Amino acid sequence: MKRLEIDTRRGAGRPILLVGLVVAALVLTTLWYREGTGGPLHSMRRGIVAVSQPFAAAGTVITTPIRAISNWLSGLGTSRGDYDSLMAQNLELKQRLAGLEEAKLENERIRALVDFAKAQDLKTIGAGVIGRPTDSRQRSILIDRGTGSGVKVGDAVIAAGGLVGQIVEVSPWGARVRLITDSDSGVSVLVQRTRANGIVRGSIQGPLQLDFIDKTLAPVRGDVLLTSGLGGVYPKDIVVGEVTGVSSQQVDLFPTITVASRVDIDRIEEVLVIMGSTSTSAQPGGGE
Amino acid sequence: MNKAFPAIVALIAAAILQVSIAPHLAVFGVVPNIIFLVVVTLAFVKGPVAGGVSGLIGGLIFDLIGTSIVGPYALVLSVVGYTTGMLSANLFAEGWILPVTIVAVASLSAELAYGIVLAVLGLGGTFWRDVLTVMIPSAVYHTVLAVLAYPWLARLLRADRPMRSFRRLA
Numbered sequence: 001m002k003r004l005e006i007d008t009r010r011g012a013g014r015p016i017l018l019v020g021l022v023v024a025a026l027v028l029t030t031l032w033y034r035e036g037t038g039g040p041l042h043s044m045r046r047g048i049v050a051v052s053q054p055f056a057a058a059g060t061v062i063t064t065p066i067r068a069i070s071n072w073l074s075g076l077g078t079s080r081g082d083y084d085s086l087m088a089q090n091l092e093l094k095q096r097l098a099g100l101e102e103a104k105l106e107n108e109r110i111r112a113l114v115d116f117a118k119a120q121d122l123k124t125i126g127a128g129v130i131g132r133p134t135d136s137r138q139r140s141i142l143i144d145r146g147t148g149s150g151v152k153v154g155d156a157v158i159a160a161g162g163l164v165g166q167i168v169e170v171s172p173w174g175a176r177v178r179l180i181t182d183s184d185s186g187v188s189v190l191v192q193r194t195r196a197n198g199i200v201r202g203s204i205q206g207p208l209q210l211d212f213i214d215k216t217l218a219p220v221r222g223d224v225l226l227t228s229g230l231g232g233v234y235p236k237d238i239v240v241g242e243v244t245g246v247s248s249q250q251v252d253l254f255p256t257i258t259v260a261s262r263v264d265i266d267r268i269e270e271v272l273v274i275m276g277s278t279s280t281s282a283q284p285g286g287g288e
Numbered sequence: 289m290n291k292a293f294p295a296i297v298a299l300i301a302a303a304i305l306q307v308s309i310a311p312h313l314a315v316f317g318v319v320p321n322i323i324f325l326v327v328v329t330l331a332f333v334k335g336p337v338a339g340g341v342s343g344l345i346g347g348l349i350f351d352l353i354g355t356s357i358v359g360p361y362a363l364v365l366s367v368v369g370y371t372t373g374m375l376s377a378n379l380f381a382e383g384w385i386l387p388v389t390i391v392a393v394a395s396l397s398a399e400l401a402y403g404i405v406l407a408v409l410g411l412g413g414t415f416w417r418d419v420l421t422v423m424i425p426s427a428v429y430h431t432v433l434a435v436l437a438y439p440w441l442a443r444l445l446r447a448d449r450p451m452r453s454f455r456r457l458a
Contacts, residue, residue, distance in 0.1 A: 014337060021340045021366040028348065029359025041358050048352045052307040059308025067312065132311030136318045136422045137406070138354045142307075168355050178355050184411060203414070204317070204422050266317075 037153075049142070050171030056131030056142045110270060115160075122235065124158075124272040125149055130174070137204055139182035139265075140165075145273060146173045154233070156274045161262030162239030163187065163227060164271055175273075179265055180240065181208065188231055189240050191217070192224040200225060200240050200259055208241055210257035218255045219243045225259060235274060294445050295330055295342055302326040303349045318425045320433055321395075323350050327369045328394050328434075329441040332387055336373030343369025360405040368398045384439060391434035392427055399423035 032041050110126070127149075131142025145151050147170055157164045157177045165185065169176040178185055181202040189200050189210070196217035198210045210225065219225075223243040229236030241261040248255035302323045310320050327346040331339025347365030351358040372394050379386065400423055407415050 017337060017340055018367070018370045021344050021370065022363060024344060025347070025359055025363035025366055028351075028362055029357065032358040041352075045352050045358070048349075052304075052353065055304050055308040056311075059312060063309065063312035131307060132314070133319060134306055134311055134353050135321060135350070136314075136426055137402075137418075138356055140355045176355060182355065184356060204418055 046169055046171055049169045049174060049176050050146075053130065053142060053144070053171070053174040057144070060130055060132075106269075122158075122272075123275045125151070125275060127151075127157075127175075127271050127273055129269050129271060133179075137183065139179040139185075139202060140168070141177050141179065141268070143175050143177055143271060143273070144173070146171045146175050148172045149273075150275055151175050151273050152276070155276070156234045156238070157271050158238060158274060159263045159268055159271050161264075162241065163234065163261075164263055164265060164268065166233065167273065177271070180261065181265055187234060187240055188228045189225040190228040191219045191243075192226050194219060194223070197228055197230070198225075198257075207244060208259040208261060210243065210259050212254055213257060215248060215252075215255055218246055218248065219257065221245060295334065295338060298326050298330065298441070298445060299323070299342060299346055299349070302346065303353070306350070307353060315429060316425065318422065318429050320429055321350070321426070323347075324365065324395065324398060325391070325430060325433060325437060326441065327365055328372050328391050329438060330445055331369045331373035332376040332390065333442050333446045334373070335377050336370045339369030339371075339373030339376075340366050341369075343367070356406075356411055357409065360409065361402055364398050364401045364405060367401070368394050371397075384435070387438055387442070388431060388434050391438065392431040395430040396423065396427040399426050 127143040127145040198213040343366035347362030
């Protein structure tokens, strides 16, 4: 049975302090809403993007072997027993091959990115992903290109499979990208086949969701969604994803539509930033 | 040496780990919140004042690291830090079970409160889905991490009252 007693060494609480802390936090929230992008809190966030960049990059480098081992284990998990003896014999060769394989894969990924950008006729700049989402709710990544490379807030970010997100903070050497999977993200899209307009929203854990599509124009599984260009946020005709499910109850105003991105956003390593993307228009049917 | 120095170092270290290592420790999309663990440990070993103040600062750092508005997590973490400190100041139990239990409760409370604040501000996803996909998994993950990290963190932060054994931590 645990013994309970009063610990006087750390003193009693101070309710006035708690009230002060709550007020301070509320003032911070209000200040964030009311100040402009040049305000102190916004400036602090930009500063944190700049300061955190080397740490994020270091974290990516440090954890590379762990991720490699994890990927290796997960890839061989079901049949590892059958191959144990062969694995032991081939271990040295595999270690040598790993370096070559990594270079080959990187080459293929970058080539795919370049081909994609060429096909879309976009003015882009390549960037490496150096930081992953830092909390469970917000989906953002850090890239190693900033204002020094001409990247601006609002620029769209793509990968070989389609749209990745949008630049929301930028420093001289890096930028933060809000992913389309972020729950605060919304992308104006049109269904390629029916030309119906809707909004693709992110969600914390689930797939992307397509909202505000008229029931009569509801897409079917496999339909491709492209950016509509409405609002001037994203260039037109960038692939956003494919419809993976459609369901509708009689009482629903709009059908429930789930969408899967063609980009493996959780494992993406290189991206392209579309420079001045708000005035750019891509070729129709991109990524098809 | 300033009494606040270890706490400041711990918060800075937590912020660095949050942007560098934590993203790579994500399990099914749930990213561990190292800043939260440090704040709760500080609250537990230093009391409500340190818990509340470090909660406000840690929460502000966490908000600034993210992409959403600044302030909600500072609000939540300052209250959670203060409350945890109050609990630690008035409860005493040998061993690590009580601290870890309080971390679990504090984590779930913080996640729920943060979800509510975001919902009030019109941000975040569907609340009840978040409960299942983020809040409960986060609380479980933080509890597991607390079992591993709390003894070491508590030893580091309790320089004024050195511990010779992990059996008496609270």
